Amino acid sequence: TAGITQAPTSQILAAGRSMTLRCTQDMRHNAMYWYRQDLGLGLRLIHYSNTAGTTGKGEVPDGYSVSRANTDDFPLTLASAVPSQTSVYFCASRPGGSPDTEAFFGQGTRLTVV
């Protein structure tokens, strides 16, 4: 079982360029999340989606956008990258429906904006 797949695993991006981080899950989970992880700050929620067709803003949404056209895919787009967006990005999913379920994580995308 693949679980959650993120792509690319790492990327160096010039400031001002746009980029889409891909996230796909094959577990038919309703809820999906995007986090960024920076040293000392833990995992900070960027955007989330409770079900296909809906999205919500997390703690640090500025500079990022998401879409949820179907259950499996939850891409994260940086429209015009800035160096402060250098981070490790994790996608996660959870069955949803019941809050008594854990979240499953992808392996992360390390993004460096120069």
Add this chain to the structure above:
Amino acid sequence: EDKVVQSPLSLVVHEGDTVTLNCSYEVTNFRSLLWYKQEKKAPTFLFMLTSSGIEKKSGRLSSILDKKELFSILNITATQTGDSAIYLCAVVPGGGTSYGKLTFGQGTILTVHP
């Protein structure tokens, strides 16, 4: 806004020591609290604590939830070098405006020396 605070932020111990990691939270409509261990890449699930299960144990790891005082602790006894990792806690709301959000603390970096 939901808030999760972990302490200490980092901890260095020797093999065989016992450690206690703390997680306090403020969240509307609290439903459950999750503990994760993160080594090199993706966080891996350890425990879920809810109002119906406020104490969990697995081998040398155990965790309790105090819903009155709004905190949880993760205990690791007889630590080993393989316990070195970042330990993360997260809270899951059961409803309200935070529904769907999974909020993490900053994490505790545990280093176990031989």
